[in-house]
Amino acid sequence: MTGSVFGAASTPVLSFFALLLGLTFGSFSSVLVARVPSRKSLWTRSECTSCGEQIKSSENIPVLSYLLLRGKCSNCQAPISAIYPALELITSGLFLAGVLMFHTWTSLALWLILITIGVPLAVIDLTLHRLPDRLTAPLFGLSAVVIVADAFVEKHFDRLIPSLIGSLALPAFYLALLIISRGGMGMGDVKLSAGIGLVSGFFGVRITLVSCFAAYILGSVIGIGLMLAGKAGRKTAIPFGPFMLVGQAIALVVAAHSAL
Numbered sequence: 001m002t003g004s005v006f007g008a009a010s011t012p013v014l015s016f017f018a019l020l021l022g023l024t025f026g027s028f029s030s031v032l033v034a035r036v037p038s039r040k041s042l043w044t045r046s047e048c049t050s051c052g053e054q055i056k057s058s059e060n061i062p063v064l065s066y067l068l069l070r071g072k073c074s075n076c077q078a079p080i081s082a083i084y085p086a087l088e089l090i091t092s093g094l095f096l097a098g099v100l101m102f103h104t105w106t107s108l109a110l111w112l113i114l115i116t117i118g119v120p121l122a123v124i125d126l127t128l129h130r131l132p133d134r135l136t137a138p139l140f141g142l143s144a145v146v147i148v149a150d151a152f153v154e155k156h157f158d159r160l161i162p163s164l165i166g167s168l169a170l171p172a173f174y175l176a177l178l179i180i181s182r183g184g185m186g187m188g189d190v191k192l193s194a195g196i197g198l199v200s201g202f203f204g205v206r207i208t209l210v211s212c213f214a215a216y217i218l219g220s221v222i223g224i225g226l227m228l229a230g231k232a233g234r235k236t237a238i239p240f241g242p243f244m245l246v247g248q249a250i251a252l253v254v255a256a257h258s259a260l
C-alpha cells in the first residue's frame with residue numbers, strides 16, 4: 001500500500017493543510033507545556049510570563065510572531081523561550097508525516113492525538129519529571145473514542161478485547177516495575193502506559209511488544225550514552241515517559257505498514 005488516506009492526487013494540498021494544522025496544534029501544545037504543570041486555565045488569553053501583558057492576537061501567530069518579535073516580548077523585551085516555536089515546528093512536521101504515512105483515518109486520528117498530547121507530555125516529563133493526569137487522561141480518553149468508533153464502523157469488535165487487555169496489562173507490568181525499581185519509575189509512567197496499552201493492544205500483541213521494546217531500547221541507549229558522556233550517573237533519574245511516547249509512535253508506524 002502506498003499514498004495517504006486521501007489518495008495521491010490531493011497530497012500536495014493536504015500536506016500544506018497538515019503543516020498549517022500542525023502549527024496551530026503546536027501552538028496549543030505550547031500552551032499545554034506552559035500551563036498544565038501550574039494548573040492554569042487553558043482557555044484564557046496568553047500573557048507574557050515576565051510582565052504579565054496580554055499577548056495580542058497579531059503576536060500569537062505560530063513561529064512567525066516569534067521571528068517578527070525577534071524572540072522578545074513587545075512590551076517588556078523579556079526573552080520568549082525558543083521552545084515554543086520549536087514545539088510548533090516539530091508538531092507541524094509530525095502532522096505532515098502522519099498525513100503521508102497513514103492509510104486509514106483511524107491510524108491517522110490516533111497519531112494526531114499522540115502527537116498533540118504526547119509532545120507536551122514529553123517536554124514536561126523531561127523538564128519537570130512529571131506526567132500530569134490532565135494530559136495522560138485525555139490521551140487515554142480521546143484514543144478510546146477513536147478505537148470504539150472504529151470498532152463500530154469497521155465491525156471488528158474482536159479487536160476491543162486485546163485493546164482492553166493492553167490497557168490493563170501494561171499498567172500492571174509498569175506498576176510491578178515501579179515497586180521493584182523503587183523510584184526508577186513513577187505513577188505517571190503507570191498511568192501513561194494505560195493509554196499506550198489501549199492503542200497498541202488494538203493493533204495486537206505484536207504491536208504492543210514493538211511499543212514496549214522500542215521504548216526500552218531507546219531508553220537504554222540514551223541512558224548509556226548520557227553516562228558515557230558524563231552527563232548522568234548511575235543514580236540520575238532519566239524520565240521514561242518520552243521513551244514510551246516515542247516507542248508508541250514507532251509502533252503506530254509499524255502497525256500501519258504491516259499486514260493486519
Ligand SMILES: [Zn+2]
Nearest residue numbers: 048051073076
Ligand atoms: Zn513582557
